[in-house]
Amino acid sequence: MESSNDFNPIRNWANELHAKDTSKKVRAIKRMQAERGERSGSKPPYGYKKKDAQSKEIIPDEATAPVVCRIFELCAAGKGPNQIARILTGEQILNPTNQYYQATGTACNHLDTTRPYSWCGKTVANILENIVYLGHTLSMKHTTLSYKNKKQIKRPESEQILVKNTHAPLVSQELWEIVQEVRRHKRRPPKHMEEPNLFSGLAYCSDCGQYLVLCRTEKMREDQYYFRCSTYGKRGKDACTPHQIREVDLKQIVLDDLRRVTHFARMKERQFAEYINQKNTLELRREINRVQKELDAMRRRDGELSALFKRLYEDNVLGRVTNEQFRMLSADYNGEQKELESAIPAKEEQLERLKASVANVDAFIEKAKQYTAIDELTPQLLRLFIQRIEIGERTKKHSRSAGQSVRIVYRDIGALDTPMREGDHAPRMTKEITEKEAIIRLLA
Numbered sequence: 001m002e003s004s005n006d007f008n009p010i011r012n013w014a015n016e017l018h019a020k021d022t023s024k025k026v027r028a029i030k031r032m033q034a035e036r037g038e039r040s041g042s043k044p045p046y047g048y049k050k051k052d053a054q055s056k057e058i059i060p061d062e063a064t065a066p067v068v069c070r071i072f073e074l075c076a077a078g079k080g081p082n083q084i085a086r087i088l089t090g091e092q093i094l095n096p097t098n099q100y101y102q103a104t105g106t107a108c109n110h111l112d113t114t115r116p117y118s119w120c121g122k123t124v125a126n127i128l129e130n131i132v133y134l135g136h137t138l139s140m141k142h143t144t145l146s147y148k149n150k151k152q153i154k155r156p157e158s159e160q161i162l163v164k165n166t167h168a169p170l171v172s173q174e175l176w177e178i179v180q181e182v183r184r185h186k187r188r189p190p191k192h193m194e195e196p197n198l199f200s201g202l203a204y205c206s207d208c209g210q211y212l213v214l215c216r217t218e219k220m221r222e223d224q225y226y227f228r229c230s231t232y233g234k235r236g237k238d239a240c241t242p243h244q245i246r247e248v249d250l251k252q253i254v255l256d257d258l259r260r261v262t263h264f265a266r267m268k269e270r271q272f273a274e275y276i277n278q279k280n281t282l283e284l285r286r287e288i289n290r291v292q293k294e295l296d297a298m299r300r301r302d303g304e305l306s307a308l309f310k311r312l313y314e315d316n317v318l319g320r321v322t323n324e325q326f327r328m329l330s331a332d333y334n335g336e337q338k339e340l341e342s343a344i345p346a347k348e349e350q351l352e353r354l355k356a357s358v359a360n361v362d363a364f365i366e367k368a369k370q371y372t373a374i375d376e377l378t379p380q381l382l383r384l385f386i387q388r389i390e391i392g393e394r395t396k397k398h399s400r401s402a403g404q405s406v407r408i409v410y411r412d413i414g415a416l417d418t419p420m421r422e423g424d425h426a427p428r429m430t431k432e433i434t435e436k437e438a439i440i441r442l443l444a
Contacts, residue, residue: 033139043108045058046067046100047127059168060170067093077380088117089119095118135165136166137167138161140159198251198379199382205232205391212391214227223246227250258374291354295348302344313330361412364410386409387411389409390406391404
């Protein structure tokens with residue numbers, strides 16, 4: 001009996017070694033499956049179904065795929081997850097857990113058969129964030145702490161595996177990007193206001209570069225709502241100026257210019273393409289040079305900080321700098337260097353995007369052909385065509401009739417600082433404006 005007990009530590013060690021080795025092999029197999037784009041879960045995402053009972057391949061589900069498309073379209077139109085959830089609940093559409101239960105007879109976690117049509121905002125938000133609807137498979141999102149501790153933790157994005165085009169998409173890349181843009185900049189409207197800010201994430205101050213906020217109260221009429229620079233609102237006139245413009249006027253300015261630009265994109269394709277390509281070549285080169293200079297300055301400073309820290313360490317060792325001085329100065333240098341460590345990769349990525357970007361005039365023209373009659377602005381339409389709107393200050397303080405610049409940067413083609421008119425061989429400047437008339441004057 002004692003002899004048997006003597007071998008227990010060896011057996012335990014052997015069992016632990018076996019468990020560790022098995023865990024390592026299982027992880028390796030799962031990684032290989034993920035790299036091939038194979039799905040690991042048994043339940044298909046909402047909107048899809050299995051191709052057959054034995055296969056892991058998924059195909060669009062005729063019953064639920066249209067619901068997913070509608071969710072994305074509602075979000076692109078400015079609706080938030082909670083608003084969309086209320087709409088789906090009101091229309092008596094089965095929620096994902098109850099739909100799967102009725103289709104397969106399998107109960108999922110959080111199944112509540114007493115409220116089969118009750119949707120929640122979190123469910124809608126998860127659908128809007130799921131890259132599976134682009135036709136891609138994202139695997140290895142979670143792992144365990146070790147083969148001993150089975151508690152799940154989320155992997156960093158750099159360790160997750162994305163395999164593109166593994167199945168049929170339910171939404172287009174264009175609609176996906178619009179939805180992510182809407183969600184990134186969406187701000188909840190005041191309780192007394194049902195509609196969100198149409199220009200949220202699009203309107204910016206041309207001087208300080210910060211976003212404009214929409215000012216509206218219960219006592220104000222709808223035609224009195226106005227935009228104002230957020231920097232001015234937070235820090236006052238010493239930091240910036242109001243850059244104030246009424247919402248109704250900005251809507252009319254943008255609608256008129258969008259109609260004009262898309263009209264010429266459709267009617268004068270060759271002339272439009274030649275102008276955009278020529279303009280963007282010069283603008284792109286200037287922007288690339290500016291970003292490259294900023295990146296070079298960051299890299300130089302990073303090198304200088306490394307040299308300074310090395311010299312400071314040597315001075316501390318030789319007694320030229322006290323320990324207190326060393327701690328204080330090294331903390332400053334380390335703090336600045338850490339900021340540069342995150343800023344440099346971001347700047348490098350920006351530079352790569354600029355170098356890779358080419359004005360996609362054909363894409364813009366194709367979009368313009370799809371929207372031959374633009375009667376009103378919607379969040380989806382705005383983000384489909386427009387990337388940024390920059391509002392300038394009035395030429396005369398406190399004057400409602402003074403000129404004010406509005407610069408519209410379009411997706412795929414950039415800013416048309418000199419909009420085209422029918423019959424023109426080259427673009428010309430537009431008219432001088434007043435706030436009441438709301439006629440646009442674009443500045444270079």
